[in-house]
Amino acid sequence: MKKETTAFHGSDLEKIEAVYGIKKENIINFAANVNPLGFSKKAAGVLADDLSIISRYPDPAYTKLKNAISSYTNADSNNIILGNGVTELLSLFLSIINPLKAVVIGPTYSEYEKDLKRLGCEICHIDALETNNFVLTADEILKQTPSGTDLVILCNPNNPTSGALRRPELIKLAQAYQESETYLMIDETYVEFSKDSDEISSASLTNHFDHLLVLRGTSKFFATPGLRLGYALTKNAELLASAKAMQDPWNINSVAETVGSVMFTDEEYIHLVQKTMEDEKTYVCDALEKIDGMKIFPVNGNIVLAKLPKGSLTSDELFDILIRQGLMIRSCTSFQPLGNRFIRICFMSHEDNVKLINAMKDAL
Numbered sequence: 044m045k046k047e048t049t050a051f052h053g054s055d056l057e058k059i060e061a062v063y064g065i066k067k068e069n070i071i072n073f074a075a076n077v078n079p080l081g082f083s084k085k086a087a088g089v090l091a092d093d094l095s096i097i098s099r100y101p102d103p104a105y106t107k108l109k110n111a112i113s114s115y116t117n118a119d120s121n122n123i124i125l126g127n128g129v130t131e132l133l134s135l136f137l138s139i140i141n142p143l144k145a146v147v148i149g150p151t152y153s154e155y156e157k158d159l160k161r162l163g164c165e166i167c168h169i170d171a172l173e174t175n176n177f178v179l180t181a182d183e184i185l186k187q188t189p190s191g192t193d194l195v196i197l198c199n200p201n202n203p204t205s206g207a208l209r210r211p212e213l214i215k216l217a218q219a220y221q222e223s224e225t226y227l228m229i230d231e232t233y234v235e236f237s238k239d240s241d242e243i244s245s246a247s248l249t250n251h252f253d254h255l256l257v258l259r260g261t262s263k264f265f266a267t268p269g270l271r272l273g274y275a276l277t278k279n280a281e282l283l284a285s286a287k288a289m290q291d292p293w294n295i296n297s298v299a300e301t302v303g304s305v306m307f308t309d310e311e312y313i314h315l316v317q318k319t320m321e322d323e324k325t326y327v328c329d330a331l332e333k334i335d336g337m338k339i340f341p342v343n344g345n346i347v348l349a350k351l352p353k354g355s356l357t358s359d360e361l362f363d364i365l366i367r368q369g370l371m372i373r374s375c376t377s378f379q380p381l382g383n384r385f386i387r388i389c390f391m392s393h394e395d396n397v398k399l400i401n402a403m404k405d406a407l
């Protein structure tokens with residue numbers, strides 16, 4: 044058994060090749076959280092029909108792309124800032140806000156803390172508890188927010204717990220932080236996977252609350268992590284002006300511009316992804332619950348957090364057994380304060396999900 048406790052990130056396929064000698068093409072990735080259906084065929088068709096777009100500059104105003112995003116999210120097209128994935132928008136807006144004191148609601152995606160540390164700001168953690176299924180209420184968050192907080196970061200639905208706050212709670216937070224002039228940044232990378240996405244998304248709330256900033260990507264739901272396309276939504280005039288001033292012209296390439304303009308309007312594809320993921324969520328969660336001693340937590344995205352049976356393998360040991368079979372799960376040891384008994388998996392094709400469940404049953 045491998046002793047190393049490094050948790051491999053879902054994009055660490057080259058590292059896995061080097062450590063385990065398994066070709067990345069032979070790995071079924073339950074750790075990258077990318078929809079397994081691939082990207083919109085309609086968008087692929089438009090791209091294939093006109094590869095000459097690569098030889099043209101994109102529209103500097105990105106009017107068509109922004110209009111497509113506006114219809115898709117119900118946010119005003121003037122309130123959209125485009126970026127190279129949520130990753131770039133996160134660091135852009137953190138450097139614009141430049142908080143002295145920030146709250147991170149956890150346990151969550153580690154990039155928030157990494158970026159905040161770079162800015163040298165004070166970081167406070169408000170952690171959801173296992174005893175509450177890793178879900179916090181707006182009242183609990185507000186009660187624990189220290190005075191003088193400039194920024195609160197919430198991932199909704201959250202990675203890795205899959206927990207989510209809903210509309211009334213989100214409005215309560217947006218209202219309270221508006222009054223205290225605290226920025227509320229919500230990362231909605233996983234929101235479209237939820238069948239209640241209208242209830243969980245704060246996109247349309249950005250038309251009303253000007254201390255609210257929503258970050259959205261296309262990597263996961265639209266299966267385009269290589270395109271590096273994301274967008275931020277806010278009506279805050281200062282944030283919009285600073286972002287515009289700091290961004291380079293044509294920061295989104297013409298391939299992302301073309302694919303994005305089409306895929307947000309591909310309703311057939313969007314419904315197919317939602318239906319497939321909903322079916323696979325039911326299959327995977329039911330199967331995990333049948334494993335003796337396994338506990339799963341409420342699911343709102345395309346990921347499920349599971350706690351391994353007491354006295355069985357640790358999450359790193361299970362990772363090690365499964366990766367040797369070409370099945371890559373996420374051991375949650377690096378998500379503080381989860382420790383070594385939690386794993387996170389995303390829903391893949393039915394055939395692949397069956398393979399994973401059978402392998403887990405054998406291993407445990």
Ligand SMILES: Cc1ncc(COP(=O)(O)O)c(C=O)c1O
Nearest residue numbers: 128129130152202232260262273
């Ligand atoms: C919560 C969360 N936000 C953002 C990202 C990065 O997204 P993007 O590819 O849009 O930069 C990830 C990637 O795993 C994530 O889990």
